[in-house]
Amino acid sequence: MPSRRGRTLPLRHLLVMLTAIGLLPLALLGIWSIHVASEYRQREQERALLDQARALSSAVDAELDASVATLSGIARSPALMAGDIRAFYEFARLQARGQPEWLAVFLADQDGTTLFRTNAPFGAEPPPSADPDSLRQALSLHRAVVGRIARGKGGRAAVPVRIPVTDSHGRNYVLSAVLKPDRILRVIERQQAPSDSLIAVIDATGHIVARSKNQDRFVTQPITTTLRGLLAAGGREGAGPTLTKEGDAVTTAYSSMSRYGWTVVANTPTAALRAGFFEGIAVYGTGIVLSLAICIALAYWLSNRIVRAFNELRRAAAAVGAGRPFAVPHSRIRELGRMGRALEAAGRQRTRREQERAKLLASLEEALARAHEAGQAKDEFLAVLGHELRNPLSPIVASLDLMDMRDEPGARRERTIMRRQVTHLKRLVDDLLDVSRIASGKLQLELRPLNLADTVRHALAALPGDAIALQAPAAAWIEGDDSRLVQVLNNLLSNAARFGSTATSVTLSVDEAAGLARLSVQDNGIGMDAALLSRVFEPFYQAPQQLARRTGGLGLGLAIVRKIVELHGGSVSAHSDGPGRGSRFEVTLPLAAVRSAPPDAAAAPAQTPRRVLLVDDNEDAAAGTASLLGLMGHTVTTAHNAAQALAAARTQAPEVAILDIGLPDMDGYALAVLLRRQHGAALRLVALSGYGQQADLARAAQAGFDLHLTKPASLDDLQRALAAPSLPAAAQPSRSPAP
Template sequence: MRAQRGPTLSLRHLLIALTAIGLLPLAALGAWSVHLAAEYHQSEQERTLLDLARALSSAVDAELDGTVATLASMARTPALEAGDLAAFYPIARDQARAQTEWLGVTLAGSDGRMVFRTTAPYGAAPQPIADPSSLRLALVLRRPVIGHVARGQGGRAAVPVRYPMTDVHGRPYVLTAIVQPDRIMRVVTRQQVPPGSVITVLDGDGAIVARSKGGQDLIGTVPSPSLARLIRLNGPEGAGQTQSIEGATLASAYTRLSRYGWTVAVGAPPVGWAGGPTEGFKWYGAGIVLSLALSIGLASLLARRIVRRIAAVEAGAAALGAGTELALPHSRIREIDAMGTALAAAGARRAAHEQERGRLLDSLADALARREDALEQARQAGRAKDEFLAVLGHELRNPLAPIAGALDLMDLRGDGAGLRERGIMRRQVEHLKHLVDDLLDVSRIASGKLRIDVRPVDLAAVVRHAVVALPDQPIRVQAPDVLWVDGDEHRLAQVLGNLLSNAARFGSTDTRVTLDRADGAARLVVVDNGVGMEAGLAARVFEPFYQAPQPLVRHAGLGLGLAIVHRIVELHGGRVSAHSDGPGLGSRFEIRLPLGAPACATPPAAVHAAAQALRVLVVDDNEDAAALTAAVLRELGHDVRTAHTAAAGLDVQRHGRPTRRSSTSACPTWTATRWPPPCAAPQRGRCGSPPSPATAARRVWPHMRKSTSPCSTCT
């Protein structure tokens, strides 16, 4: 693996960097000390600001207490205590005029409606109550409440100070003084704070009551967003950095410990790092820069001497690469002198290595040539294996057809002896025939000769026919009446048959087949309750010749069925997947195929049985197959002759011409009808009764059609 190259440095720059790195600990220690001092100053400033905010909060509470005390003395007036509001009105009016910061006095009843106000004659129509929430709060809490600052119709800002009381008849009232915030503003402006500081007093709703900057224009507005966020996120008291309304950065502290729910915030220009570099910080930085410049100068002088010696070593290394003689001068630097000696030794070793490298290259060329020969032999062996499988399948099929036909002929004759043995032989022949078909299909897949005849197919009908062909298996089917796809009906039936056989082989006692539409495609699902699979096995079941562990399998196979299923589904433009929740939990196979258009409805061709006995000539180079076919036809009442070569067949035809039937098919009687599948259990007790002669005869023809010998001639 190639090393990832980064930025390079010259020796001079490296020495300078080394010198700077040596100063880093000292610089870091000094910076840390300065940082601690800055943090200390910052914490001290926050503590001082918080103390000032607490003092201002106490002063604001004192001003509000004075107003509350005045209202309390008014509430003890005999006229108000007796409930004589008309007599109390001039007292309240005179008191309001005596207080220069008061805009007026109002009295409200328990229903929240205004009884009178001193700014209007007694008995005047009541006006809506400003800040009704604080009035209700005073009636509920029965204690003084300070309302929210607001501006009246005249544009003057005022704060309602409410005092609840009860007369001798038990009727509750709320006496309210409408107070301008001028007294609070005077408390704020009297404070001695550093230049650039800002003091803000907020009411219980967070609105500005007084501010050291901005004057009357900011009363009733909200503070800066950073200050509002600092107050919202912290507790009753806190400190932090904020941005003022004017845009200045401030170190702020606030307190909300006022008895009336008001907030006092104090902000000042920050000190320490937050306030920018001080004079001491500047001198410290200048010293660090000067020390670094002096160190860089000394490192440059030393680097110049070292670089000259290294240049000589570099020239020697170039000579080593070119294969010329090395000439390295002596150096007073021991490391560089050692490098020169090492280069000389490397030159000697290089010559030896070049010779060894030549020998290795020759060996590598020989190994590559042998590798190519081995690959070609492997490819030839693979082709030979595929050809062997194809020939083996064809050669095995020839003797299988007469064996299966002989069993059918026994059933056709109604011979009751050996029923059980014939059933065993039939099942084993069918199993062997299935293995041979799988071998032939795999050879076609390997050679790329597997083809499908695409036409509209009713997949629902294919599913039902495939299930009916397996009466011994417990299968439940759920499918629509019709579901059309484009494909090969025979191959699709083979796919479902392989999946159902696989379920039976792995011990399924309840197999469910479901066909439906899903996401614009036909979905065919086969679920069994067999031995199941592990996750690694489910990922490899579609590989050719791969088999599950043999203790799990009831009947051994070649491991080709699912590989054939996978290839056929691919040729139909679909996909197949396998899933299992684990050993003993069954398996689930899902196939998705593209939907197709329905086929044009055409009535099936009628099949007519022969009304009379015929003279039939059977020509087949397989003597057993010819004899078996002749025996079946004789059982059906026909006059049959046999021949095993084309010349013999022509000779028989010349001496006794058989009955001729007009047909464009080489074997019209055999290919005109698609017979239903044979009974899987012909013996009595499983199927109910031995098959009829016609049923047994129908079993013979498929075996004959699949023979590799020339098709028998029938007329």
């Protein structure tokens, strides 16, 4: 049965009727007048809060000045002036005991190394620094510095106050007192702030030092985002609305005029400031409520109709969003009727889209699963490939090292050829694994201050064959990974040699104006055309070659060069004047701060014969390595599985155990744990494996290995593996960071 439909009305007509009824303009005018008066009152209260923050900032500076003065008095000790650190330690310890709000006194030298702390015995190893930035600041600015608040190892909050000191011999120190925030808290408590207001002191890094409420809960925590925004926008002093750590809306005034970079904030609830506004609104509302009563009664009937219609549309919209079936009832308001029909159309369209989306998601999930399985299979394949290729290389390299040590004249040329080809094969394996790490984002660098000039000279000195011309300054300091940068240079030189260069030159220069170090490798080989130059750094891309492939390679070396250089924050480019005119590759790296040259390393002591347990299931590799170690003067016992190794270790305790990881009856990690349990820390454990990824190195360290070598191990690697163990930690000089 068809429903009866009356005349529809435009929604705008109903809204005009509602807005025309009543005294809205008069009400708005009255509210605005009350608002202006309330704003004036609020500004006056903000000014009072700012005066309070200024006064408290001066009081906090006075407390910090007192601590600096006390610390300066301690620094004038004759023992410190004479450089007698032990005597000064005893003096500082007595002085620290007389300061109940000091946790300890620290002394650091000009390198930032902690010489003592009064809450520990003299000579005890210092803990890591909780605030090294303020220590460096005190050394560089040569004035008193107050650091950031932090919790120490025991969980107690403290603030370091540091002053620079110079003794009579011209040596520079930093004397620090670690203060409890209670002293600053008492300054706040003396203000006797109202119970609904809040006062806080903040250090230069935006962390809470003292707070009139919930001190123990929020000390050392960062300030709220709203307060940080107010401080950033308002200059050194200002006021504005913020939120407290408890989530309360407040009006905050602050002063950052402290000599030590601290900030004092005082706030009061926003509701209290606006109380006058709401009181005025209440009075004014009482005056107009009678005049609005008739308008409200008339509008009530109209608004009910609108609200009912909108509620129906709201439920229909919710059903569309949830994908449920729905029906929009007829409305006498024309616009609402059109909206209902639009919702019905949207619901039908959404149902179709959901069906299509479900099919697409199913296919996408299947594709992602396949891609994930393919990625895992690729990683496992490359790991096994590296292991299986390195395993046969290990006995070959060991045999070559044996022949080199015996130095049989008749086979020198053959040994040179074999070593060159083995090195080439090892480089191919490493390139494959490096490209896999690059593709998965797992290639990592160990950056440290590095003299690039020394790295280049050492890399060229280690290369066999004809000397390569080198032009380099005495020093070019960068932040870099030494081994990876040597790999970059070796790949560029290998590329030059493979493509016909007979006169390769390396040039290193420093561009101080641009802040760059430039490393250039120039060759006189076959050169490149424009098409090759545009793709030379792409993985697996190679210049056209004859079927014989005399140049060899996988097309990975230059791609790896580009990625390593980019991870250092630099760039690499290729240049050539055309085929037959040679090529030039230029690497640019950002310069770092100039460092003093490190002292010459002491000559390594000659190795003494040691008892070695060699465990490898590859009998050829075990035999070759054992012979090589025997020629080096060591006593070697070989085993091809874990059971033989444990039995041999019980018969004769080894000094060094070189273990393969992939053993038939037990992996090398478990064997290392058992050997360590049998022979203790005196046994040196060395992993020798075809698996050489970063995860393998980390797992070896976790299992207790002292060193991890990747097959094939060179003679230098084996000598390093059999080197005498380092001094115990207690006998080594330590340079721990200052507190």
